[in-house]
Amino acid sequence: MPHYSQKHTVHSEAGAENDQGRGDGVALVPASDFTFDELVTIYNQGRIDYIVPMPMSAISLREYVRNYDVNLEKSVVAMLDGEPAGLNMLGVRPGHTWVTRLEVLPNRRRCGLGQRMMEYVIERSEQLEVPYAVLEVIKDNQPAFHLFHKLGFREARELLVIRRPPSPPTHDAPNYAIQYLDHERAIMLLRRRQGVPSWLDEVPSLLNAGGLAALRVELANGDRGWLVYQKTPLQLGRIVLQTEVGDPHQVGLALIHALYARFPSTDTKSENLPVYDPHWSAMQEAGFIEAFRRIEMRLDMYRNGD
């Protein structure tokens, strides 16, 4: 753990609790008072014993903050006896907020820090007057799920984190005609997307990430659809499939066939595909495997009578 020499601002906005006033040695400090190196250290230490630790580097955390519109002024670090003990971040977009990266160091758990940091970001969401906040929790992380439920979040749906090892297409697909589309066309397609994307693949996230492309297929029977993806030097990701006309399974098989005919030796990782996505069966047939699941939860800020 690095030495924290800078003077951190203790959270004491009007209307909010004064966290030093409790006399329990806890202070809630805006995350913007910390460097990315400091934040990533807290993050990684908080997840070191997780089933899926997903450690980050300072570079990847900076990218995460940018891609997902994380507002560090409204995110929080919990200090306990002057040392960082936890982190909780808040993404902010018009209409809703997104709670992410709630971490408490293993030896600082079970003393209410997670709840204190959650209350902090919920309060900031209320101040922004957004109608709702969302978050995702890894399925089977029962302590976190129960905390979020206690604070009013309710399960919305299950999301899949999926992988596909590099290989050319090995599945049967119907005959198709293909059209390759650039970034601008990919954005246009995304704006016509049906369904409700998770925060990670909302259009602003994909725009921020950049480097998108798309392909569109049409089958002999007139079924058609499109697939948007991001290609980085090592990976394909941010995959969004849409069937415009016809059977999503058949259109999905064709889209994935076309993608891996073009990128036969590229690994793929894609996050937050809804379990009920009509293309998932085709994706499985084409070699995608489930890595793990998340549960998306939602907190409606203004309930009846508010």
Added chain:
Amino acid sequence: MTMVLIIEDNPDHVNIASRVLTAAGYEVLTASDAETGLQMATVHHPDVIMLDLGLPDLDGQTLLGQIRRVPKLDDVPVVAVTGWPLETGSRMAEAYGFDGYISKPLHFKTLGEQIASFVPGEKA
């Protein structure tokens, strides 16, 4: 002496694995991120690589692809190490072409034998 390269960012796991494997007579090298791991593998050409699937700069599946692109490393056994549930971890390891899979937490009693089973010419 048989050389094992451990690519793992969790210092506790590195410590356990290093102690067990050193005591079992292996030469142990360690790297805490993918970039360093690939560099060390290329330079030292270990007999076995223990590769954590969750690294801070690159996940283990993607790093395996990088390792396999280095001609002199294409036949080095690479063992996936992860805390994922057994079924998920083994499925992922098999799909990506790892030579084997070891679950976390690592066990003092069995780790040496597990690694021995991946070393050409050695028996568990």
